[in-house]
Amino acid sequence: MAEPMKRLPKLPVERALKVISGRWKPVILYHVFSGPKRLSELKRMMPEITQKVLIHQLREMEEHGLVRREVFAEVPARVEYTATKLGLGLEPILLALCQWGQNHAEAQGELDELADCIVRPRHPEVIAA
Amino acid sequence: MAEPMKRLPKLPVERALKVISGRWKPVILYHVFSGPKRLSELKRMMPEITQKVLIHQLREMEEHGLVRREVFAEVPARVEYTATKLGLGLEPILLALCQWGQNHAEAQGELDELADCIVRPRHPEVIAA
DNA sequence: CTGTATCCGTGCCGATACTG
């Protein structure tokens, strides 16, 4: 029973934020940007996420046109999630957010040890040119 | 009793998102970007928001270093909220989000009448150059 | 492997009333 399709906010900024904020969406997007991924792959890439939640986030992103879900008639069946054009348009923005986040962590979180995580550039690089 | 100071996420993207997502934060930022604002001014600019919530959001943004709160010893006392350098660094990003949001609305929300709202450019302008 | 169904804690945020 498909839910009533929650309306997105009218204001563009809020709309965009609504669409990309979800506990795991940025990370999922990050992985999907590098090519089509199977559910099990994504699950393996994010050990901490629950399958239910992973699927739920994927469903929302699909509904919002960020990713495309494709089922291949094989045995056993294979399902791939791919970033759409619209979704790819978020890549530079997410990168910018990432850089700002690092910047912010250095400025604010004094001794805030940054996570040794994937979703950030190797070398900080100068942000404010 | 100051709350335990919730730790921000370790991943830069999530950190950034956490900091800017809040029902009214983008709008507040938008207004504050155009210069220092008093509480009552902000309240007037956003009739829909509750005072309690407005203050709460401002408090968080202050704690996260996005805005600075200044009290002037006058009679009656005056309080101004100003965007910090860190906060100003978000302006281009929010603009990008806004543009992406419009783009998204056109692509997705077919007949989604865009709000006749402040937080978006007058003329769409070409996004994908 | 890919999904669904259920239960439930927690945080956000709105409404309302009150204070210096």
Next chain:
DNA sequence: CAGTATCGGCACGGATACAG
């Protein structure tokens, strides 16, 4: 004018068990 206190709804997301 600027701010606090309290209450309550509701969406989000985590745990777990089950199914095609």
